[in-house]
Amino acid sequence: MKTITVFTPAYNRAQTLPRTYESLVKQKCKDFKWLIVDDGSSDNTREIVQEWQKKDNGFEIQYIYKENGGMHTAHNVAYENINTELNVCIDSDDALADDAIEKILEKWNQVKGKGYAGLIGLDADFSGNIIGKGFSKDMTETTLVGYYANGGSGDKKLVYRTDIIKKYPSYPVFEGEKYVALGYKYRLIDQEYKLAVLDEILCNVEYQPDGSSNxxxxxxxxxxxxxxxxxxxxxxxxxxxxxxxxxxxxxxxxxxxxxxxxxxxxxxxxxxxxxxxxxxxxxxxxxxxxxxx
Structure with missing residues (x-):
């Protein structure tokens, strides 16, 4: 049993998903699984993933196809299928930072008995510039909402305990709609748990022109x-x-x-x-x- 699942919702991202894959191959620590939830892609995502599954990558690649329903429904499917202690989402146009798995697990081994819901780390662009603000030197723990309420900004990389993320309701699905803020689950978790701060870049991100944030x-x-x-x-x-x-x-x-x-x-x-x-x-x-x- 691996310790952490890296899961990636994908919708017509065959052109960027290889970058995500290569970042996982480069990880020195292979104590993880990669779960790809294909949210109804019409490109050749499936064929690309099937070729990767034939290779000896040092980690398992699990692929699940579902009808298109939006990012939050892909997260629902991911959580239903994750059975590792930890999980982290890496989007299909992003890359896991060098040695990110090693840094996550090293930090988790230091704090896992202290009741945290998981870890909060940094996102950066592909030039290494931190997205938004970083963490103050004296910040060792926080809730996600507490981080932003105290002047924080920019997307952060969240690593959650799987048992805790599954403890809360799934993202609701509204007929004819394909968006519910992922912050819903995180906001509920914030009411009972804190996150340990990992002051390291865990993910390099690139916002796509057709992405929801744009x-x-x-x-x-x-x-x-x-x-x-x-x-x-x-x-x-x-x-x-x-x-x-x-x-x-x-x-x-x-x-x-x-x-x-x-x-x-x-x-x-x-x-x-x-x-x-x-x-x-x-x-x-x-x-x-x-x-x-």
């Missing part, structure tokens, strides 16, 4: 129920009280886009939601104008 306004239009769900979670477990009103505004907007006229009744923060209606209407008009443009 088309967020269009995502608001296509997935309003998923976004409204996420905003309710943010209101229920806020990053800060200052952020709640902003979440209310987005909740109003997403509710209007989904034509949910019961959004006030369903809100965890009814009073602030009512106050946010004018700004929510303006945000809705802004989103529609930009997407049409």
């Amino acid at each position: 088309s967020m306004l269009r995502q608001y239009i296509k997935n309003p129920k998923g976004f409204a769900f996420w905003r309710k979670i943010c209101m229920q477990f806020p990053e800060s009280e200052q952020r709640v009103f902003q979440d209310c505004i987005h909740y109003v907007s997403s509710s209007l886009l989904s034509r949910n006229w019961h959004f006030i009744k369903e809100s965890p923060r009814k009073g602030k939601t009512v106050l946010a209606i004018p700004a929510g209407i303006l945000l809705t008009l802004y989103i529609k104008s930009k997407v049409k443009g």
Whole structure:
């Protein structure tokens, strides 16, 4: 039994997935499995992976194909199939940093008996520049939301205990939609557990032009129920009280886009939601104008 599963959701990324593969081959420590969840690709992802499976890579490659449902559904399938102690997601256009597996396991062996949900490490671009802010020298543990509430920024690499990630509900699926924030599970975990800080670059990332982070306004239009769900979670477990009103505004907007006229009744923060209606209407008009443009 390996200690950690590296899982990769993939959707039509045959052109970038080899970079991910090569970064795994380069790992000196091979105490991991690689799970690829193909989210309905129409390119030659399957054939590429099958060729890799024939090679002696020093690690097992597991491939699962599913109908296209969005990143969060690929995570659901991954968690259903992971049986190692730890897991970490490396996207299909990213690369595991040199010796990342060794660094993760070395740190985990130091802290595994202290009740942490896992580790939080750094993402960097392919030039080695840290995405957003790093960690302060005195930060040894944090929740994810606590990191951002205290001035942190940028994507971070999260390594979770598998038993804990499976303890919480799966990402919900809304008919006709393909986006729910991955932060949903992480926010729930934050309520009970902390993460040990690993001040090392674990992943090199590249944001694709057709990736979700580069088309967020269009995502608001296509997935309003998923976004409204996420905003309710943010209101229920806020990053800060200052952020709640902003979440209310987005909740109003997403509710209007989904034509949910019961959004006030369903809100965890009814009073602030009512106050946010004018700004929510303006945000809705802004989103529609930009997407049409």
